[in-house]
Amino acid sequence: MGWGIPKQGWTKGSWTPEEDRLLSEYVKLHGEGRWNSVSKSTGLNRSGKSCRLRWVNYLRPGLKKGLLTPLEEGIVVEMHALWGNRWSTIARYLPGRTDNEIKNYWRTHFKKKGKSSKKQDMEKAQTLKQKQPPKKQEQEPHEDSIKRETISNEDTSGDQMSSEVREKQEKFVIQEYPTLEDQCFSVMSQDVALWLDTIREDDFCFSLWNFDDPKGNMGHDHQPTVFSCGVDSNSFYNNGDFIF
DNA sequence: AAGAGCTACAACCGCTGCTTC
DNA sequence: TGAAGCAGCGGTTGTAGCTCT
Structure with missing residues (x-):
């Protein structure tokens, strides 16, 4: 070959x-x-x-070295639940990180999670919460939490979401976030630490967004079609523009 | 102090899909 | 249209360094 x-x-x-x-x-x-x-x-x-x-x-220039930040870790977890072991796809959401790096990180950090104690997870989640600045959503219960609640009640025990769950998400997104900007902000403004806390307790049954397309369509060749996004330390950005 | 075990990361391997001729 | 080459992906392995006993 x-x-x-x-x-x-x-x-x-x-x-x-x-x-x-x-x-x-x-x-x-x-x-x-x-x-x-x-x-x-x-x-x-x-x-x-x-x-x-x-x-x-x-x-390659622009590669980040060192451990993934908590926010990056959050993205990886969510993206893995969405995409499975499609590391290159996941890596597109984390600029400066490679598929190999994410793959290794997943293997060493998350595969062993099953063995780690709940206490350790709780402590970590607590630490993450303290690092997060207050978000808009915390002032009043946001629809996001409702969405998460709804979907977390679904049977998502596998790595991939069922089409039914995905369909519900799609409908929710379109209904609640009519513009792309709204959809983007809604996704990015989730409190990752709180969310990490939740998903760990749920034993990796996640609620997810499809970053590629708010209507749930996969991009051509699974490339992000609407916007690219990622995390850098404690901030989110979208197509290179700082969001918050 | 030393050996065993563990972790993190770099690199290799095999496979697949796309492109070119 | 099919064969060959190229590029990329995901799984797996090797190993250096660290921690534990």
């Missing part, structure tokens, strides 16, 4: 700083893509596949 001539003796294992430099220079000159040309152009003894992976997961 592809990725260049199946040459014996491709270098494997950890990348050296020199290899990183060569790859970075190649991408600067030629842009991303044509990964199989890297070895020819630079003399790097790495397969195109390996080069792509190294660039995407480690060298």
Whole structure:
């Protein structure tokens, strides 16, 4: 299969700083893509596949390093409940994070959650709450909580929501948030910490939004079609515009 | 102090879908 | 139209560093 001539003796294992430099220079000159040309152009003894992976997961500018923030974690949890193990799709909602990183994070942090004590989860949720600034929604019960309540009563024990539940959500979204702006704000302004608290108690039965399309349609090739969004430390942004 | 166990992360592998010829 | 190559994805493995006993 592809990725260049199946040459014996491709270098494997950890990348050296020199290899990183060569790859970075190649991408600067030629842009991303044509990964199989890297070895020819630079003399790097790495397969195109390996080069792509190294660039995407480690060298690409704008990548964030370190642990996911609580808000990012919240996004990951919700997106995973929505998309399942489609890590690349989930990664699109977290600028600066890679699918590999999210996948690893999920495995090490969430897979083990089943083993962790409830007390630890409660403590964490409490910590998160303290970090959150007060939100509009807390002043009066918002429809979001009603929606969450409604949907959490549904049988969503699997990783994926049933079509019936999704349909209910779609109707709710369209009814309560007639404009895209409203829909965006409604999604982004949920108190993630409170929500995390809730979902942990529900043993990962989540209520979810489809970020791609308020009408529930998947974008072409599952790409976000309406807006892209993400978290950065303690803020949300939408298409690069700060929301709150 | 040292070995065992655990965690986090980087990297590899195999598969699939798309594009090109 | 089918074969070959390319690009990307998700699962899995290897390993360095940290913690625990």
